[in-house]
Amino acid sequence: MQFVQEGSAKIRVQKVSVVSKSMGVFYNPVMQLNRDLTIAVLEAVPQTHLSIADPLAGTGIRAIRLLKELPGSKIKSIAINDYGPNAARAIRKNFALNKISLGKKAGISCLDANIFLLNSFGFDYIDIDPFGTPNPYLDAAIKRLSRDGILAVTATDTAALAGTFPEACLRKYWAMPQRGSLQHEIGLRILIRKVQLIGAQYEKALIPIFSYSKEHYLRAFLQCTKGKKFVDGILRNHGTFRGAGPLWLGNLWDIPLVKKMGSLSQKKFSGEFTSFIRIIGKEASIPSVGFFDIHKVCEKLSLRAVPRTESILGAIRQKGHAAARTHFNDCGIRTSMAFEDFEKIVANLGKGRE
Numbered sequence: 255m256q257f258v259q260e261g262s263a264k265i266r267v268q269k270v271s272v273v274s275k276s277m278g279v280f281y282n283p284v285m286q287l288n289r290d291l292t293i294a295v296l297e298a299v300p301q302t303h304l305s306i307a308d309p310l311a312g313t314g315i316r317a318i319r320l321l322k323e324l325p326g327s328k329i330k331s332i333a334i335n336d337y338g339p340n341a342a343r344a345i346r347k348n349f350a351l352n353k354i355s356l357g358k359k360a361g362i363s364c365l366d367a368n369i370f371l372l373n374s375f376g377f378d379y380i381d382i383d384p385f386g387t388p389n390p391y392l393d394a395a396i397k398r399l400s401r402d403g404i405l406a407v408t409a410t411d412t413a414a415l416a417g418t419f420p421e422a423c424l425r426k427y428w429a430m431p432q433r434g435s436l437q438h439e440i441g442l443r444i445l446i447r448k449v450q451l452i453g454a455q456y457e458k459a460l461i462p463i464f465s466y467s468k469e470h471y472l473r474a475f476l477q478c479t480k481g482k483k484f485v486d487g488i489l490r491n492h493g494t495f496r497g498a499g500p501l502w503l504g505n506l507w508d509i510p511l512v513k514k515m516g517s518l519s520q521k522k523f524s525g526e527f528t529s530f531i532r533i534i535g536k537e538a539s540i541p542s543v544g545f546f547d548i549h550k551v552c553e554k555l556s557l558r559a560v561p562r563t564e565s566i567l568g569a570i571r572q573k574g575h576a577a578a579r580t581h582f583n584d585c586g587i588r589t590s591m592a593f594e595d596f597e598k599i600v601a602n603l604g605k606g607r608e
């Protein structure tokens with residue numbers, strides 16, 4: 255065993271050379287950004303006195319961080335669950351280590367996540383953070399999500415969503431993925447549509463407020479609005495894109511929320527959080543589906559020199575269009591400019607460098 259400090263939480267975790275599902279109680283340090291962003295979203299949304307569910311809690315790190323790092327007014331209660339044989343004991347020990355008492359605000363259970371959710375009276379925030387696909391938990395989570403609740407969903411089955419196994423994507427997400435520069439954005443939009451379709455059955459419109467792709471996973475936070483007309487509005491925003499889909503064609507981010515997240519004290523978060531939220535802060539203001547890949551364009555035009563990204567961004571803006579880097583791809587530019595005009599800019603700047 256070893257002690258790990260993440261944010262304000264200190265937890266006991268198994269010492270392993272490789273993080274895997276077979277760990278006694280699962281903890282992945284790579285997911286610190288996932289947890290940082292969770293705290294930032296919940297701090298930035300206007301809602302307070304939230305009843306929170308962490309149905310797949312692992313060591314309890316997420317719940318501990320929420321309790322320690324969010325302002326006291328944010329959380330009314332937090333229900334922590336994991337069916338792993340050692341999880342409940344580990345969570346109890348980790349709560350004690352962090353001097354958080356159970357009972358008042360927080361409770362622990364050791365049930366199948368669906369039973370835990372369905373046995374409850376419902377929650378204002380539910381965080382589905384599974385191994386692989388969130389599919390098995392979507393129905394129960396959406397049923398128990400309050401009328402204006404927030405659902406967070408992680409998917410680590412990127413091989414299906416990003417197109418390595420298209421048949422798996424069709425089976426699991428009812429949509430055709432696409433390999434290539436846009437694979438993660440397309441996968442994320444396919445995931446969002448799947449969550450929305452489950453929501454539609456219960457007249458719950460689930461609108462993305464913060465979505466992203468990172469490392470081996472995709473994640474979306476969706477705000478629920480109850481009502482047929484809102485659901486119909488969501489469904490009108492489903493369609494295909496360059497042969498992929500059907501997928502969500504609407505916005506991936508709520509711009510004021512992203513701005514608020516960027517303005518939170520960065521001290522409590524990792525350095526990775528700061529740079530990540532800065533990039534998303536800029537790209538969120540450009541409501542395009544997809545982006546252009548500089549390297550792909552250079553290849554197509556047989557340019558020997560790749561223009562500097564900053565020069566391309568400057569030239570696009572000079573023509574009166576919005577442009578920003580994208581967190582999805584280091585070579586990507588999100589812009590309102592038409593592809594042909596973008597190509598001309600890259601060609602001119604590229605030839606200038608040869």
Ligand SMILES: C[S@@+](CC[C@H](N)C(=O)[O-])C[C@H]1O[C@@H](n2cnc3c(N)ncnc32)[C@H](O)[C@@H]1O
Pocket residue numbers: 279280281282285289309310311312313314315316335336337338341365366367368383384385
């Ligand atoms: C990816 S880990 C969760 C990590 C945790 N949320 C965190 O931030 O560190 C998934 C957890 O779900 C638990 N789990 C898997 N299937 C479950 C089920 N059907 N019901 C309850 N827990 C389950 C596993 O024991 C594992 O601890």
